[in-house]
Amino acid sequence: MSKQDEQRLLVKIATLYYSENKKQSEIASLLHLSQSFVSRALMRCQKEGLVKITVVQPTNIFVSLEKALEEQYGIRQAVVVDVGDNPTNAQMKHAIGSAAAHYLETRLRPEDLVGISSWSSTIRCMVDEMHPQNIRAAGVIQLLGGVGPNGNVQATILTQQLAAHLDCPAWLLPSQSIEHSVEERGRLVGSPDVAAVVSQFAEVNVAIVGIGELEPSQLLKNSGNYYNEDMLKLLSVRGAVGDICLHYYDAQGKPVLSHEEDPVIGMELSQIRACPQVIALAGGPEKRNAIRGALEGKYIDVLITDYPTARSLLKNELA
Numbered sequence: 001m002s003k004q005d006e007q008r009l010l011v012k013i014a015t016l017y018y019s020e021n022k023k024q025s026e027i028a029s030l031l032h033l034s035q036s037f038v039s040r041a042l043m044r045c046q047k048e049g050l051v052k053i054t055v056v057q058p059t060n061i062f063v064s065l066e067k068a069l070e071e072q073y074g075i076r077q078a079v080v081v082d083v084g085d086n087p088t089n090a091q092m093k094h095a096i097g098s099a100a101a102h103y104l105e106t107r108l109r110p111e112d113l114v115g116i117s118s119w120s121s122t123i124r125c126m127v128d129e130m131h132p133q134n135i136r137a138a139g140v141i142q143l144l145g146g147v148g149p150n151g152n153v154q155a156t157i158l159t160q161q162l163a164a165h166l167d168c169p170a171w172l173l174p175s176q177s178i179e180h181s182v183e184e185r186g187r188l189v190g191s192p193d194v195a196a197v198v199s200q201f202a203e204v205n206v207a208i209v210g211i212g213e214l215e216p217s218q219l220l221k222n223s224g225n226y227y228n229e230d231m232l233k234l235l236s237v238r239g240a241v242g243d244i245c246l247h248y249y250d251a252q253g254k255p256v257l258s259h260e261e262d263p264v265i266g267m268e269l270s271q272i273r274a275c276p277q278v279i280a281l282a283g284g285p286e287k288r289n290a291i292r293g294a295l296e297g298k299y300i301d302v303l304i305t306d307y308p309t310a311r312s313l314l315k316n317e318l319a
Helices: 003-019 022-030 035-047 063-073 089-107 121-129 148-165 182-189 193-199 218-223 229-239 269-274 285-296 305-314
Strands: 077-081 111-118 139-142 206-210 243-244 247-249 277-279 302-306
Touching: 003 022, 003 077, 003 089, 022 035, 063 077, 063 139, 063 305, 077 089, 077 305, 089 121, 089 277, 089 302, 121 148, 121 206, 139 148, 139 302, 148 206, 182 193, 243 285, 243 305, 247 277, 285 305, 302 305
Parallel strands: 077 302, 111 139, 111 206, 206 277, 277 302
Antiparallel strands: 243 247
């Protein structure tokens, strides 16, 4: 991860302490950090020249924009990354993934049961940026089944790699994401191997998710296993703007399929909303409406996104 990822957190802590007069204990609670970490960070700010009389905010750190997003949508924290001018899709995913890796490495606790939506190239970038940790989390759970012929392999590797970084067990979800029918979904969810994982979704206290748009990503298209044209048309007619764990919602964040219509095996939207900490990784202009829908639906506690997308999410920036 880059020096900028560390600076972003240092500047955030310093701003809350020196400019907003918050106590160290309040900052620790707000940012999900230990008080000792906050204390050390404040000392580093002084040593590195980030704190003088006022907080020195580098041009590529966007604390004011992050605060505006937090206040507008009522989320715990926004992390806005600098992606420069005209970034490629790969560069954007890498920047968001790097920031997410730093966020996790400074926030996770030994007792955390971590869920991961394991079919996301941005989450894959995050896991690639992480280093082995000494916290030994309670476990890592795959929140969405693998997709297509190669999907199960990639989802398994991603889940197991994160578990290895956190020195903890991994629970794999032995199913596809989208089953052939609701009846098939019900049969699989009732099987012992799948039920053993799905039953733990309600215990997850840190969920790491991507946000998809209505049009399937190239990664999903290449898998050969995604909704057919008729289902995509139905989702569009019902106003779907995006998905989390392949469960689709509209612009207000309301699910567009009932449980009786949804063939997906993955953490339900109601479970995502109930999870104590949901960290969403998403960026790019094409995902603006999907991200806003997730924010309006109160599914997200922490949003990690890029600067142009963050600006577009503010009410006074809407066209």
